[in-house]
Amino acid sequence: MIPPGTVITEGQTKLLVPESHSVNGPGKINAGSVFFNEQMAFNRDVSIMLLKALKRPSMTVADAMTATGSRAVRIANEVPGTEVVANDYDANAIPYIEANIELNSLSNVRANHANMHVLFADESFDYVDLDPFGSPSLFIQSAIRGTRKKGILAVTATDTAPLAGAQAPKCRRRYQCEPIRGYMCHEGGLRILLCTIAREMGKFDMGMRPILSFSADHYYRAFVQIESGTAACDRMLDQLGYMRYDMDTLEREAVREYDSEHRLGPFWLGPLFDKELLKEMSPEGTARERKCTKTLDIWRNEIDSVPFVYDMSELSSFTKLSPPNLDLLIERMNELGPTSKTHFSPTSFVTELPLKDVLAVYREIGHETPPPVKRD
Numbered sequence: 001m002i003p004p005g006t007v008i009t010e011g012q013t014k015l016l017v018p019e020s021h022s023v024n025g026p027g028k029i030n031a032g033s034v035f036f037n038e039q040m041a042f043n044r045d046v047s048i049m050l051l052k053a054l055k056r057p058s059m060t061v062a063d064a065m066t067a068t069g070s071r072a073v074r075i076a077n078e079v080p081g082t083e084v085v086a087n088d089y090d091a092n093a094i095p096y097i098e099a100n101i102e103l104n105s106l107s108n109v110r111a112n113h114a115n116m117h118v119l120f121a122d123e124s125f126d127y128v129d130l131d132p133f134g135s136p137s138l139f140i141q142s143a144i145r146g147t148r149k150k151g152i153l154a155v156t157a158t159d160t161a162p163l164a165g166a167q168a169p170k171c172r173r174r175y176q177c178e179p180i181r182g183y184m185c186h187e188g189g190l191r192i193l194l195c196t197i198a199r200e201m202g203k204f205d206m207g208m209r210p211i212l213s214f215s216a217d218h219y220y221r222a223f224v225q226i227e228s229g230t231a232a233c234d235r236m237l238d239q240l241g242y243m244r245y246d247m248d249t250l251e252r253e254a255v256r257e258y259d260s261e262h263r264l265g266p267f268w269l270g271p272l273f274d275k276e277l278l279k280e281m282s283p284e285g286t287a288r289e290r291k292c293t294k295t296l297d298i299w300r301n302e303i304d305s306v307p308f309v310y311d312m313s314e315l316s317s318f319t320k321l322s323p324p325n326l327d328l329l330i331e332r333m334n335e336l337g338p339t340s341k342t343h344f345s346p347t348s349f350v351t352e353l354p355l356k357d358v359l360a361v362y363r364e365i366g367h368e369t370p371p372p373v374k375r376d
């Protein structure tokens with residue numbers, strides 16, 4: 001029986017979704033209804049762009065928490081060579097998945113009604129996607145079990161409040177990490193997510209390499225490529241570390257070993273992107289083509305060799321200078337050392353320069369904050 005709903009088009013795919021669904025923000029969970037959030041179209045677009053860019057002739061895919069089947073059916077329809085399992089443990093989701101397979105006349109995707117822990121105890125796949133409500137922490141180990149050697153695991157986390165430090169006790173409980181507050185909070189949250197995936201990989205004696213990890217809207221997302229062998233595992237663990245951040249002086253430092261000064265973390269301190277793969281990703285035909293084009297451009301140009309961004313608001317309140325034009329600031333900093341915009345915030349930048357040089361350039365081109373206007 002076809003379930004009630006409305007048909008929309010996302011990317012190249014028609015989707016039957018519940019009439020009442022989320023359009024913006026984190027998305028609401030309505031009791032008895034199957035979840036769908038239009039804003040996550042960009043998140044699904046990124047999966048499509050990345051899987052197409054891999055150019056693998058064939059690939060098995062498990063969308064472990066598919067709800068209406070939106071991502072699974074889009075992958076089956078838009079990425080050639082895929083064989084997809086669209087899984088959800090909610091019985092109400094299955095008619096939507098089946099209707100969406102039918103709507104797009106697909107024979108390379110099947111609906112599966114199982115708890116993902118059970119699915120991944122029995123079967124493994126070249127690409128596994130994890131998109132839970134809130135925290136993925138309880139699901140990562142099973143998802144790794146379900147990802148083949150050299151496979152790709154994609155994880156979404158929407159529990160940004162704990163990861164970004166607004167709910168630090170929850171972060172400690174779920175992730176056993178000390179989060180960072182302030183302008184680096186989203187980068188910190190993403191790097192805690194990556195550290196958590198790495199520590200779970202370690203339990204299997206396996207390594208991983210992030211190929212695309214980012215913060216967007218209300219969530220963090222990580223795509224990691226599994227690397228087998230203990231050497232890869234040790235290499236991965238070497239990229240975890242701690243941080244010191246002094247809000248009074250703006251001094252920050254990331255180190256590999258924990259000590260009484262470097263108490264934030266642990267974080268993933270290695271790269272977030274595979275720049276070669278980013279070059280291959282095309283926004284053509286995606287649902288949010290303009291956003292994909294713009295974001296790809298930022299990711300491709302973002303310096304990925306050093307962790308933790310600077311923000312102009314932080315530098316302005318420290319130097320008591322108005323924020324300069326960001327493009328000009330980056331241009332001047334680049335004369336001294338690599339500096340770029342970052343996707344984490346439109347007012348932040350990432351640089352290989354030490355703090356003293358950052359402050360010197362900022363002061364050089366900054367101008368005095370105009371005195372406050374006197375009101376009678």
Ligand SMILES: C[S@@+](CC[C@H](N)C(=O)[O-])C[C@H]1O[C@@H](n2cnc3c(N)ncnc32)[C@H](O)[C@@H]1O
Pocket residue numbers: 035036037040044064065066067068069070071087088089090093114115116117131132133
């Ligand atoms: C945020 S929704 C997924 C949204 C979907 N990926 C999309 O892009 O529209 C989370 C889904 O996970 C399912 N879920 C939660 N725990 C699960 C489990 N242990 N096994 C399988 N599905 C699960 C829920 O039923 C829900 O449909």
